[in-house]
Amino acid sequence: MRKLLFQSFFQRPLTEQAPALDQTAVEELAAAIRRATRRRLGRSLSIREIDAGSCNGCELEIHALNNAYYDVERFGIRFVASPRHADVLLVTGPVTKNMRDALERTYHATPDPKWVIALGDCARDGGCFAGSYAVVGGVSQIVPVDLHIPGCPPPPVAILQGLLSLLDRTAKSAT
C-alpha cells in the first residue's frame, strides 16, 4: 500500500484538468458551477439519487462521476445518503407502479428549495418501457421535473453538463 500511495505523490493527477471555459464540457461545467452554486447554495450541491425502476445502466454512469477522471466532488457536488440532506433529486428509470409511492415519499422528505433531474431516456417518458401495465411513465408524471438529461444511459460528461445547466437556471431565477 505504501508503494501505491508513494507513487500517487509523484504521478500527475488523473483528474481531467479544470479548463479554459470553451474547452471540454467537463471543464465548462466546472467553471459554471463555481459561479452558479456560490450564489445559490454556497459552494455545495447535495444530490440524492433515486432509482425509480431503471435497468441500472444510469446508476453505473452516475457512479462513474465519482472516479478520478470526473471527480465530481471538486465542484462541490456530492451524493448524500438521505433525501433530508439533499438539494437535488436525481431520478432514473421509467417510474414503475411499484416505485411510485417511494418516489413521492422521497420527494416530500426532501426540504425546499429542491430540484428534480430526470436522468436517462426512460425518465423522460418511460422510454422503451412506456405502455407497460407495470409502468407509470416519465418522472414528471409523479413529481415536477426541472431538467431532463437524455441518453441510454447518458455518459458521465453529459450528466455533468446537465447538472451545470440546472445550476445556471436556478441561479438566474434566484437573481
Added chain:
Amino acid sequence: MPSLIDLVLEGRTSRQHMPWPRSVVDASVWAFAANELAQGRWSLLGLWGEPSTAHMAIIDRDTTEIAVVSIDCPNRVYPSVSKHHPPALRLERTANDLFGLSAEHLPDPRGWLDHNHWGIRFPLGDRIDALSITAPYRFLPVEGDGVHQIAVGPVHAGIIEPGHFRFSASGETVIRLEQRLGYTHKGIEGLMRGAPIERAAQLAGRVSGDSTVAYAYAFARAVEAALQLVVPNRAVWLRALLAELERLANHLGDIGAICNDASFGLMQAHCNVLREDLLRAANSAFGHRLMRDVIIPGGLARDLDAKGQSAIRAALVNVQVRFPELIELYDNTASLQDRTVGTGIVAAALAKQYGAGGYVGRASGRAFDARRAPGYPPYDDLRFEVPTLEEGDVNARVWIRIREVEQSLLLANQILDRLPDGPLRTPLSAEPGPREGMALVEGFRGDIMVWLRLDGGQVERCHLRDPSWFQWPLLEAAIEGNIVADFPLCNKSFNCSYSGQDL
C-alpha cells in the same frame, strides 16, 4: 435411475425446440422431476409460465444435459415444485403473479412481483381488474426477547437499485433477513409479447444495465437457435470479446466497491480508474460505453475497426500492468481482510441446492460456467480456467473475481489475436409457424437463460431468467449470524441484480 433424456421421452416432445429438447409431461412425471431436483441429481435452470402451461428447465449435474419439461394446466393449477425444492419458490410466486398459475401446496402464497399497484391481476394471463391497495406485506414473524426489526429500502443510502430488506436483529447480530423485491418490475416479458424480434432484442438489452451485452447475447442466441441460423464467424468471436470486456469492467467495479464497503476507499479509487479506461476503450471501439445494442440477432450491429482494436488492446495492457499491484494491495492489507475473511459464508451445500451461478457459486465450490458446459462458440476454441474456492465468504467472492479478471484478460487477448475476417450478420428469416429456442450465456454475474417462441418474425413468448434468482435467497442465508454493519459488505460481494430479477 432414469436420465434426463428418459424423462423427456416420457412425454410429448416438442418438434421445434432448439437446441435442447422440450417435452410436455403429465403431473406424475412433473412431480418426479421435482423430486429429482430435491434429491440433488438435477439443478433448476428456470421455471416460468404461459397462460395455461408451466415450464421448467433442468440441467443434469453430472452430464450437463439440459431439457425443458412442460405441464398443461387448463385449470391454472399445477403441482408445486418448491414444496420439494425451495429454489423454485420465488419463481412459482412469480408465475402466479403474472399468469395466475397456482402451484398446488405452494409453501408461501404471498405475491412476489405483484405489490397490488398494477390496477390489474395476472397481467400476462386472464387479466382481471384489481383495486390498487396498500395492504402491508406480511413479513415472516420473528419472536424473542430483545429482537428488533430494521427496515431498509426501497430507496437505499447509496446509488443502487431499489429493494426492501427487513432485518430482525438481536443486538448487532442478524437473526433473519427477509428480502422483498419487485420494485423495478417493468413488465418486460409483457412488452415482448407480439413484439418484432428487433424490438424484443432492444428490450432484452435493457433487462439489467450492467449485463446489457450478456442479455443481448443470450437473446440473440435463443433467436438463432429457434431459427437455426448460422452466425458469421467474425460476429461469433467479437461477441465473446464484448462479453469479456463487460465482465472485466464489472468485476473491476465490484472489487473496488466491495473494498469500499469495508471502508478501504483506496482500492476503489484505483479499480474505478481501470474500469473507466475500459469503458472509454469500449466507447471508441463500439460507440457505446456499456456496448449496448451492439449484439443483435443474426450477428453484430457494428464492426470493430483497427482504431477500435488498438484502443481495446491499450486498455487491456493497462489493466494487465496495473492490476497485479492492486491484487497485492488487497492481499497485504490485514485490516481489509479482517472484514472480508469469514464474513457472509454461503455453505457449499446451499450453493449446490440453489444451482447458484457466477462468483457466488464458484466461491462456494460450484464450478458451473455456461461458457464451459453446455458451452458455446468460440469458447470451445479458447483456453481459460474456471476458478473455484471452497470458503464461500466475502473474501472468496473477491478472489474469484480477481482470478476471473485475469482469465478475461487472457480470453480477450486470444480473441483479438485470432479474430477472423468476414461478414458480420446473417439476415433473419421470418418463417411462419411456431419455433422455440433457448440459450444459456455466462454473464459476469452468472448464467443467464433465455427461452422464447417465435412466430413469423414476432416474439410470441419470451422468458429471461437472471442469475440473481438463485443468488438472492443465498444472501438471506449468508447474513445470518453476521452483524448488521456487515450487510453492505455481504450484499456488495453478491451484487445481485434487482432489475434483472424484477424484470
